[in-house]
Amino acid sequence: MSQQEISEPGNAGAGLFEHYRLIAARRTMVLICLFALMCLAFLMDITAGPANLGLLDVLKGIFSPSSLDQRNYVIIWSVRLPDALIALAVGGALSLAGVETQTTLNNPLASPFTLGISAAATLGAAFFIVVAPNVGGFSQTLMLPAFAFSFAMMAAMAILTLSTLHGGSSTTIVLYGIALVFLCEALTAALQYVASAEVIQQIVFWNMGNLTRAGWTEVAVVSAVFALVLPLSLRDVWILTALRGGEDQARSSGLSVNRIRLVVMIRVAILSAVAVCFVGTIGFIGLVGPHIARMLLGEDHRFLVPGACLTGAALLSLASCLSKVLVPGAIVPVYIITAIIGVPVFLVLISWRRKEASWQ
Amino acid sequence: MAVMSVADLHVRLSGREILKGISLPEMRAGQMVGLIGPNASGKSTLLRAIAMGNGTQGGISLGGKPVTAMKRAERAANISLMPQTPPLGSTLTPFELLRSYARATNLGLSNAQLGDRMGELLGKLGLLPDAHRKLNELSGGKRQLVGMCLAMVNEPKYLLLDEPTSALDLRWQLTALSVARNYARSREAICVAALHDINLALRFCDLLVVLKDGCVAASGVPEEVIDSALLADVYGVSARLERCSQGAPVLIADAANEIGASA
Ligand SMILES: Nc1ncnc2c1ncn2[C@@H]1O[C@H](COP(=O)(O)OP(=O)(O)O)[C@@H](O)[C@H]1O
Numbered sequence A: 001m002s003q004q005e006i007s008e009p010g011n012a013g014a015g016l017f018e019h020y021r022l023i024a025a026r027r028t029m030v031l032i033c034l035f036a037l038m039c040l041a042f043l044m045d046i047t048a049g050p051a052n053l054g055l056l057d058v059l060k061g062i063f064s065p066s067s068l069d070q071r072n073y074v075i076i077w078s079v080r081l082p083d084a085l086i087a088l089a090v091g092g093a094l095s096l097a098g099v100e101t102q103t104t105l106n107n108p109l110a111s112p113f114t115l116g117i118s119a120a121a122t123l124g125a126a127f128f129i130v131v132a133p134n135v136g137g138f139s140q141t142l143m144l145p146a147f148a149f150s151f152a153m154m155a156a157m158a159i160l161t162l163s164t165l166h167g168g169s170s171t172t173i174v175l176y177g178i179a180l181v182f183l184c185e186a187l188t189a190a191l192q193y194v195a196s197a198e199v200i201q202q203i204v205f206w207n208m209g210n211l212t213r214a215g216w217t218e219v220a221v222v223s224a225v226f227a228l229v230l231p232l233s234l235r236d237v238w239i240l241t242a243l244r245g246g247e248d249q250a251r252s253s254g255l256s257v258n259r260i261r262l263v264v265m266i267r268v269a270i271l272s273a274v275a276v277c278f279v280g281t282i283g284f285i286g287l288v289g290p291h292i293a294r295m296l297l298g299e300d301h302r303f304l305v306p307g308a309c310l311t312g313a314a315l316l317s318l319a320s321c322l323s324k325v326l327v328p329g330a331i332v333p334v335y336i337i338t339a340i341i342g343v344p345v346f347l348v349l350i351s352w353r354r355k356e357a358s359w360q
Numbered sequence B: 001m002a003v004m005s006v007a008d009l010h011v012r013l014s015g016r017e018i019l020k021g022i023s024l025p026e027m028r029a030g031q032m033v034g035l036i037g038p039n040a041s042g043k044s045t046l047l048r049a050i051a052m053g054n055g056t057q058g059g060i061s062l063g064g065k066p067v068t069a070m071k072r073a074e075r076a077a078n079i080s081l082m083p084q085t086p087p088l089g090s091t092l093t094p095f096e097l098l099r100s101y102a103r104a105t106n107l108g109l110s111n112a113q114l115g116d117r118m119g120e121l122l123g124k125l126g127l128l129p130d131a132h133r134k135l136n137e138l139s140g141g142k143r144q145l146v147g148m149c150l151a152m153v154n155e156p157k158y159l160l161l162d163e164p165t166s167a168l169d170l171r172w173q174l175t176a177l178s179v180a181r182n183y184a185r186s187r188e189a190i191c192v193a194a195l196h197d198i199n200l201a202l203r204f205c206d207l208l209v210v211l212k213d214g215c216v217a218a219s220g221v222p223e224e225v226i227d228s229a230l231l232a233d234v235y236g237v238s239a240r241l242e243r244c245s246q247g248a249p250v251l252i253a254d255a256a257n258e259i260g261a262s263a
């Protein structure tokens, strides 16, 4: 091609990127704001709680633990910090899993929960709680999450196997997931049916997501998994964005739709199984976190993926904070709060940015 | 060197034989090939078989190599198909979508090179003013043009277009096809386009293939292929090929035939 032919469109290309840089700068600003919001939520979260410790006390306690007396040391280092950190990690993990599921299954309603992963974790926990006396030797704090995790992974593997065997389209995967949700819920109900009232209460309580049972091990595991998976997701941002042009279109250009769907399902299974096995069901975040990020940042996954992690973490952190201050002297399960604060936020955003919220 | 040959190609989908032994004249670099035929005659199936090997047992080779022997990455680097349906109307912009396609196919271009390529492509197809608008706000025709950009951005040796002009107005029908033809000529590529408009096919194609019920009804140089008997046989219409005042052949379709007219 001749030099002259290139030069003119070359200018057009420069103009294209020039304009895009403005858009990208705006989105970077949004990401920075989301990050600031998340930090703010975190600070509020570590400040909130029944013991009367202000923000400054807590910060001082974090930076010089030796200055603390025994009681405050326990409050800050064994309760406030792990609870607040697990909120960030779980919120980020679920929202990341959600955004990847929604994109690869091309379904705005998809989340780790529509895939049955959370219902399977509950079934695993219920199974352990009901037959626990028969599994001797290990501590409950280890075995309960282990059961929840392995059931969640089994559910994910079942869906993966079914969808690869039958060459599943994205809709069939969602259908398998919903069928699995019903199956797991029925089995959990069956377990509850034969269990005593006390055991039922234990199951129900586990099922209601609760951040307060997390300790440093849980924080470390969830954060480590999140930190391992996020770079892999970030490596796939281009193809994830390309998928939003339609599956048929992507296949036609030779993009490996099957591979990306498989690896995303594996990532989602691990992320959400690890997240829910320690804290129970925290629905909503995996569904709404990505939508909020999408409305604020658009669908370019280079911004959307980090954005979804931030919105998820901020939302759950905020919910965790509210769960401690809403009813004086009591901690409302965060499961209840996420929906109660999440739904209004979500509705306001939808009416505010109706066009960005639409999905075709 | 782009050479495509299709010999005795059978395609079965869901247990049904859709293409029943298709053989095409050899297609060479720089050629624009038109694929015409009534609805459900197998045009899209043929293009998908070439691009993705869907349901094929051999029969297609590109540059002397059977497509079934090519790895996905090798196929992706050489062949692009613009599917019949335009890209989804998401909130992405043509710029974002096109860029993600270019990056996802690992073109290894610098931002500046990619910017040039995208600017050139979007410019030729009249999309520069819309480059940063949301796809769900663009008209169907514009979205179809975006689909064509997506297929062309990795500069494939084999460019397959499935009804690229179905949603376009007159001006862009002509533009889209001349962009495709110039692309084939200047890059020594082969472009195969499924078309419904026989006049466009007559004007732009070097070679025409007429499909009917999964078989080749005729193939060859456009003016030799298209005549009243063929149109009556394949489409069930009475039509004639006239010369316009400039001497170019023009098809005039008069009526749908009643007898033997199939759905
Ligand atoms: N996946 C499929 N399974 C079964 N039959 C199919 C499939 N795809 C297309 N067909 C059938 O193949 C025939 C040719 O379809 P197609 O190639 O789309 O025609 P055209 O593009 O020429 O209109 C049609 O009868 C259609 O019903």
Ligand SMILES: [Mg+2]
Pocket: B043, B044, B045, B084, B162
């Ligand atoms: Mg078709």
